[in-house]
Amino acid sequence: MTVRNRILVLLSAVAVLAAVAAGAVLHASARAERRDQTQAGGPAVTSGPVTLTARGRLVFRNMAWGPHRDELTAVPASAPAGARTASGVKCLRFYAAAGTGVCLQAVHGAVSDTYRALILDARLKETARYDVPGIPSRARVSPSGRFAAWTAFVGGDSYAGTNFSTRAAIVDTRTGRLIPSLEEFGIVKDGRRYRAADVNFWGVTFAADDRTFYATMATKGKTYLVRGDLEARTVTTVRTNMECPSLSPDGTRIAFKKRVPGLPADAPWRLYVLDLRTLRETPLAESRSVDDQAVWQDAHTLVYALPGDYGADLYAVPSDGTGHPHRLTTAAVSPAYLD
Amino acid sequence: MYVADSRAGAPGAPVSADGAVRPSAGRRRAAVAPTVLALGTVSLITDVSSEMVTAVLPLYLVAGLGLSPLGFGLLDGVYNGFSALVRLAGGHLADRGGGRHKWVAGIGYGLSALCKPLLLLAHTLTPIGLVLAADRTGKGLRTAPRDALISLSSTPENRGRAFGVHRAMDTAGALLGPLVAFLILRATVDGYDAVFTVSFCVAVLGVLVLVLFVPNGAPTPPTAPPAPQPAATAATAPTASTAPAERPTLRAALGLLRRRDLRRITLCALLLGLATVSDSFVYLLLQRRLGVPDRWFALLPLGTAAAFLLLAVPLGRLADRVGGRRVFLAGHGALLLAYAVLLSSWHGTALPYAVLLLHGGFYAATDGVLMAAASDSVPPALRSSGLALVQTGQALARFACSLGFGAAWTLWGDRTALLASTVALAVCAGCCALALRPAREAVS
Numbered sequence: 001m002t003v004r005n006r007i008l009v010l011l012s013a014v015a016v017l018a019a020v021a022a023g024a025v026l027h028a029s030a031r032a033e034r035r036d037q038t039q040a041g042g043p044a045v046t047s048g049p050v051t052l053t054a055r056g057r058l059v060f061r062n063m064a065w066g067p068h069r070d071e072l073t074a075v076p077a078s079a080p081a082g083a084r085t086a087s088g089v090k091c092l093r094f095y096a097a098a099g100t101g102v103c104l105q106a107v108h109g110a111v112s113d114t115y116r117a118l119i120l121d122a123r124l125k126e127t128a129r130y131d132v133p134g135i136p137s138r139a140r141v142s143p144s145g146r147f148a149a150w151t152a153f154v155g156g157d158s159y160a161g162t163n164f165s166t167r168a169a170i171v172d173t174r175t176g177r178l179i180p181s182l183e184e185f186g187i188v189k190d191g192r193r194y195r196a197a198d199v200n201f202w203g204v205t206f207a208a209d210d211r212t213f214y215a216t217m218a219t220k221g222k223t224y225l226v227r228g229d230l231e232a233r234t235v236t237t238v239r240t241n242m243e244c245p246s247l248s249p250d251g252t253r254i255a256f257k258k259r260v261p262g263l264p265a266d267a268p269w270r271l272y273v274l275d276l277r278t279l280r281e282t283p284l285a286e287s288r289s290v291d292d293q294a295v296w297q298d299a300h301t302l303v304y305a306l307p308g309d310y311g312a313d314l315y316a317v318p319s320d321g322t323g324h325p326h327r328l329t330t331a332a333v334s335p336a337y338l339d
Numbered sequence: 340m341y342v343a344d345s346r347a348g349a350p351g352a353p354v355s356a357d358g359a360v361r362p363s364a365g366r367r368r369a370a371v372a373p374t375v376l377a378l379g380t381v382s383l384i385t386d387v388s389s390e391m392v393t394a395v396l397p398l399y400l401v402a403g404l405g406l407s408p409l410g411f412g413l414l415d416g417v418y419n420g421f422s423a424l425v426r427l428a429g430g431h432l433a434d435r436g437g438g439r440h441k442w443v444a445g446i447g448y449g450l451s452a453l454c455k456p457l458l459l460l461a462h463t464l465t466p467i468g469l470v471l472a473a474d475r476t477g478k479g480l481r482t483a484p485r486d487a488l489i490s491l492s493s494t495p496e497n498r499g500r501a502f503g504v505h506r507a508m509d510t511a512g513a514l515l516g517p518l519v520a521f522l523i524l525r526a527t528v529d530g531y532d533a534v535f536t537v538s539f540c541v542a543v544l545g546v547l548v549l550v551l552f553v554p555n556g557a558p559t560p561p562t563a564p565p566a567p568q569p570a571a572t573a574a575t576a577p578t579a580s581t582a583p584a585e586r587p588t589l590r591a592a593l594g595l596l597r598r599r600d601l602r603r604i605t606l607c608a609l610l611l612g613l614a615t616v617s618d619s620f621v622y623l624l625l626q627r628r629l630g631v632p633d634r635w636f637a638l639l640p641l642g643t644a645a646a647f648l649l650l651a652v653p654l655g656r657l658a659d660r661v662g663g664r665r666v667f668l669a670g671h672g673a674l675l676l677a678y679a680v681l682l683s684s685w686h687g688t689a690l691p692y693a694v695l696l697l698h699g700g701f702y703a704a705t706d707g708v709l710m711a712a713a714s715d716s717v718p719p720a721l722r723s724s725g726l727a728l729v730q731t732g733q734a735l736a737r738f739a740c741s742l743g744f745g746a747a748w749t750l751w752g753d754r755t756a757l758l759a760s761t762v763a764l765a766v767c768a769g770c771c772a773l774a775l776r777p778a779r780e781a782v783s
Contacts (some may be wrong), residue, residue, distance in 0.1 A: 006551040013547050017540040024537060025523055028530035035528055092402075112521050112637075133636045135401045153401050154636060183627075197623065197748035197756075266464040291405065307405055 038066035042310075042331065043084055050074045050087035052096045052122045057338045059101075061091055063311040064331035072103070072124065077297070077337055080314065080328040089124050093136045095295075096120070096336040098145030100173055104136035104152075117150050119173050130178055133167050138244065138293050139334065142206035142213075146174055147230070149204035149213070168201035168215060170230070182215065185228065188236040189219075196220065201235075203244035203293050204228075207251055214238075214245040214254060225256065225274075242274070244293035246302075248319070252276055255284075255294045255302050255319065263289065271304065273319050282321040295335050305333045374492035375501045377552040378485055379508030384545035385448060386509055389474070390516025391538040392455065395524065399531045404462060418472055419738045422479045423731045430483035430727020434587035440484040440491075440723055441553050447481025448549055450474075452542035458535045483727035488553065490714035491722055498714055499663055502707030503655020510648040514641065592724035600716035601725060604664070605732050607771035608709060611671050612736025614764035616678075616744050616757070618643070621698060624681050627753060631691050639695065646699020647706075654703045655711070663712030664775040670704025671768045673697045678761040682754065709733070 001009075038045075045068045050059065058080055062073040068086035072094055075082050091103035092115075101120035106113050115132035117139075134154035141148045149170045170179045179185075182201040187194040196219045204215045213228040217235065225242035226235040246255040253276060257269040267289035273282045284302065294304040302319050305312040310331035317325040433443040454474040461467045486502075493501035519541075523534050596602050616624075622639040625631050631639065658666040677697035680690055710726055717725030740760075747756035 001551075010547060010551055014544065017544055021537040021540040024533040025526060025530065028523075028527035028533035032528035032530070108525065111518060113524075131632065135398055137401065153397055195749055195752050197620065197745050197753065264463075264465075312405070 035065045035069060036067060039064065042066070043081065043329065045073060045084045045086050047088065048085040050085055050089075050124060052101050052120070052124065052338060053099045054338055058335055059094070059096060059338060060314065060332040060335040061094055062086060062331065063333060065310065073332075075329070081330075087124055089120070091118075091334070093139040093150070094334040094336060095139040095141050095148075096338065097141040097143050100141050100145035100148065101336075102139045102141055102148040102150060104132060104139055104150055115152065117148070117169070117171075119148055119171070128171070128173065128176060130169070130171060132169070137166065138168075138203050140204050140206060140293070142210055143208045143249070144210050146172065146210050147206055147213075148173055149206070151202040151204070165198075166200045166202040166218075168204055170204060170213070182228070182235065184233070186232075186234040187217070187226075188234060189224070190237060194219075201226075205245050205247045205254070205293070207247055214247060216243045216245065223259070225254070239274070239279075242272075243269070246294045246296060248296050249299055253319070255296070257290055257292070257294075271302065271317065273302075273321070284317050284319070284321055284325075285323050286315070286317045286325045295337065297337055303328065303335050303337075305335075371497070371501055371504050372492040373552075374554055375489050375505055377548065378489055379505045381448065381545050381549045381553070382485070382505060382509040383512035383515075384541055384548060385451070386512030387516040387519060388455065388538045388542040388545060389451065389478075390513045391520040391523075391534055391541070392458065392474075394517035394520045395531060395534050398524075400464075400467070403529055403531045418475070419735070421472075422475060423735055425476050425479035426483060426731050426734070427724075427727050429480035430487070430723045430725075431587070431589060431592050433484035433487060433723035434592065434721055436587075440488045441549070441555055443723075444481040444484040444488065444553075445546060445549055447477045447479070447484070448542070448546045449477070450480065451477030452539060452546055455535050455539035455542055459532055483730060484723050486710045486726045486730075487723035490710060490726070491719055492554075495715055497659055498711040499655040499658030499666070499708055500652065501655070502711045503652040503658075503703070506655075506703070506707040507648050507651040510644050510651065514644055514648065587720050587724065591721060592728075595717065595721055595725050595728060598716060601713065601728075603774050604709075604713050604716060605729050607667075607767075607774055608713075608729050608733040609736045610767040611764070611771060612733040613740050613743075614760055614767045615671075615674065615737050615740055616760050617737060617741040618698075620741065620744055621677070621681075621694075624753060624757060625691055625694055628681050628757075629691050629694070630686055635691075639691075642692070642695030643699045643702065646696045647702040648699075650700050650703035651707060654700070655707055658704075658708045658711060663708045663715075666704050666708050667712055668768060668772055668775065670701045670708065671764060671771075673704060674701040675761065675764050675768065677701065678757060678764065682757055682761060 042064045045062060045064060045066060047068070050072060052059070054074065056077050057074045058077040059072055059074045062068055062071050062084055070090045072087045072089045072091055073084035074087070075084050089103060091105055093104040095102055099122035101124065103118045103120055104115060105118060106115055115134065115136055117130045117132050118126045119128040121127050132150060132152045134152035136150060136152050138151040139149070147170055149168060151166055151168045154165050154167055167180070168182045170182070171177070183199055187199065198219055200218045202216050204213055206213045211230050213230065215226055215228060215235070217224045217226045217237065222240055223243050224237040225239045225245055227238050228235040241259055242256045243259070244257050248254070254274045256272055256274065258272045259268045260270045269289045269291060271284040271286050271290050271294060273284065274280070275282070288306060290304050290306065292304040294302045296319070297303050297316060300319050301316050303314055303316045306315055308330055312333040313330045314328040314332045314335055315325045316328050317323065429443055429447060433440040451474050454470050454477065457470045458467065461470050489501055489505050490498055519537070520534050523530055523537060527533055596605070618640065622636065625639060626636055654666055674697065677694045680694050680697070709729065713726055713729045714722065744756055744760060747759055
């Protein structure tokens, strides 16, 4: 083939490939526009004031298509599927307790997206902000509202990157003191001091004493429930195969997701509750794989997200293993009950 | 857009190198063979395509599919072994039949290209893991034949520069890829499917440039090869039959290790690889020991890549002048220095930049330069097998090192683990300096 012909072949191929590529981008951006239009049959969402001290309200990230997509919205806890009040504050992940909120957001920069954590007061005004080193995953606030925690996935950096790690950070909202990664803490594993480069932490949950917390630690392919001490700056392993712990309001039980043998690799978890006094595990009535840090609606009910048509839907299930799960509302994630 | 890129890329390939390559245009053109520029263009385009996917993959898995990507790297160990076999097989297959380099490399590039649309169909971890494994198989398959083509289309006098130009173009693509992916995500919402489709189109273009513009069969060096390598003439002939001693059989490929020169360089690459802490550990140490803030963490690999891009051509030229083995060793000296800075734990603002510069310089002085240096010890008919051997030895050694380093970290903590690596690297570099000395004289 002459050089001229080769260039002609190349040019025509480029024309075809460019058309396909442009078509794909246009198709995706048209879809993006559709997402800004309200869908028939979806929940009604209107702008309005949202505060974190309104008793009996449930606040979550609204995922329904329309102008208020991704905003924090509030509904009455007694009617979670009802009309939503949108706050105008956009978050990827959110949690709140005692009038303090933590909101993990994406910041769209010129050449890449970055993430940050905002500490919000009761009127959703930002009081502090911190850089988050990767894609936000979990968010929690201590029952007193003093401490906030978040987890982020930090992406792989190798070819076809398959190395992922997580970073869990805790901040004292009163003093502003930040623990950027729990990896700074001393680790006591099976009674002995432990160190490893591959240690990852995620899914922090706080006790009422503002000193104790629980979290997941992973190392050498195993996950552990750890109990942390914010003053001694240590974490101690408690049990294996427990992820995303969530401490009950009375501090006696921990809801968590457990990797159950024999399940498919991409849907390996079931919800369980561990009684901290008897150390007995109770499987919950939810038969699907749950990849979420559950939230206690009250002493007897757990709420969690499952994949849905618009990203995620919220479900509730009794915490004692009885009953059946039921859907609270569609197109919602990151719930927080205000009381 | 890409036509302009690739065509402008040909004479302007030294875009990156322009500052460094100052001699007259005529000399520059003679120095880097068109095949090298074509292969550089193919690598640039392919790296744009693959890095687009790499850049969005974590976000896609977590935000797009709602998967938990932890534990995803568990199969890496198994896969590293398989990848070594693929690399050796690719190297050997390319030598058989007298110069199938282009086609074996083409299959490798093609396989990776086909993986991109498959990502659109895979929605759970296992299929995605398989697609990524196939993608990496493609990369393993093509690396040795491609490097053999680069080395066969250059002369021992300009081989360092040829590899330098290729690596610079390759790295430029790796830096552009994430940017393209980001622009697409910005123009859409959750437009991962668009990213994968565009990545596929770009990859196809890369294969096409390879098919259309890389010469078939064993390429003819731009200038007659010098006398010391009598088998070199065999490579320029359409078949290898004229050099029965170097017929590219499996036995001959294995017999390469009986060559003192190649054995030494392979052993050195292996030894030094055993003391080369993997990139992710370097970035982790940078963060923990020099206090690099979290928000810069994701940008650390870009720092290494930028230094690699800037230094690849100058250091390749230096290798041509003073000998590849010397530059290869000096590169490990730079790595040693980087370890020393990390060990010192000084908290100067410039120190992280210095470490990244040294780290990128280490790659620029070792990656292509090692291939150029090893080429001198392998007859052309077995070039691909020989280079695959060196690369595989190095890759396996580095993998062993990352396992060892992780274990040392667990036992003794990060500082002691790094101290041990530093001592090991110093000892290995010392041994290699001695082992490579006589050969170095032969080169320069």
